[in-house]
Amino acid sequence: MNRNPRLTQTFIGAMVLAATISAIYAGSGSLIHPSFYALGLLALAAATSRMKVKLPGIEGNMSVSLPFLLMAVISLSSVEAIWIACVSTTVQCWPKDGGKLKPQQMVFNVSMMAFAASMATVIWNSKWLVDASWASRAITLSATTAVFFLGQTVPVAGIIALTQNTGMRRVWMSIVQMSFPYYVVSVGVTSMLMSVSHQFGWQAAVALFPVMYGIHWSYRLYFGSVAETVPTAPMSNAASAG
Numbered sequence: 001m002n003r004n005p006r007l008t009q010t011f012i013g014a015m016v017l018a019a020t021i022s023a024i025y026a027g028s029g030s031l032i033h034p035s036f037y038a039l040g041l042l043a044l045a046a047a048t049s050r051m052k053v054k055l056p057g058i059e060g061n062m063s064v065s066l067p068f069l070l071m072a073v074i075s076l077s078s079v080e081a082i083w084i085a086c087v088s089t090t091v092q093c094w095p096k097d098g099g100k101l102k103p104q105q106m107v108f109n110v111s112m113m114a115f116a117a118s119m120a121t122v123i124w125n126s127k128w129l130v131d132a133s134w135a136s137r138a139i140t141l142s143a144t145t146a147v148f149f150l151g152q153t154v155p156v157a158g159i160i161a162l163t164q165n166t167g168m169r170r171v172w173m174s175i176v177q178m179s180f181p182y183y184v185v186s187v188g189v190t191s192m193l194m195s196v197s198h199q200f201g202w203q204a205a206v207a208l209f210p211v212m213y214g215i216h217w218s219y220r221l222y223f224g225s226v227a228e229t230v231p232t233a234p235m236s237n238a239a240s241a242g
Helices: 005-027 036-049 066-075 078-093 103-124 127-131 137-164 168-200 202-227
Strands: 052-054 061-063
Touching: 005 078, 005 103, 005 137, 036 066, 036 078, 036 202, 052 202, 061 168, 066 078, 066 103, 066 137, 066 168, 066 202, 078 103, 103 137, 137 168, 168 202
Parallel strands: none
Antiparallel strands: 052 061
């Protein structure tokens, strides 16, 4: 049950506003160059967004599309990266056969991903970070992923805390505990993909698909066993974590 419907709607409205402003800022001056690589990343991000695992203890889920979203951020224009993040999130939130569409949940999730992707592109393309002598590509990628991580998990923790009337810090720490290892793995996978993508192009991203399926399968097994011992708090309009 949603215990704070008005606050929840206000929070969602603020998320939409933040996503709109950040997307405009990040995309200003960005040029779009449609390519097979961009279409390939879009298809892979959308496909892996359906590989969801339910987070035990809270009404939320996590997909394994992050490496493809990060590749879009670092190899495509800001507009393309934001667009891919929004489309893949829409696919992730689309109900299965017989399921009921939840517009409010979808609006929040798409806005949250647009905001996270926008901020990630700002960091990746930041001139002061690119020009810094101490900032290697690995450090820049780590900073970009950290911003993506915060841009996703903090809003999700906020909406869950509002609907469950619980402490946001506790919810966020639960999400961090469950999802942080996946973000670390995604940084490593993305770094390896960066090193070969210039030579193999979109085929390298396709080769990553089985790896992400394996990660998804492993998380399902692990979270499935954890869920048997962790009660899930009821909540309507549950948010999805990346």
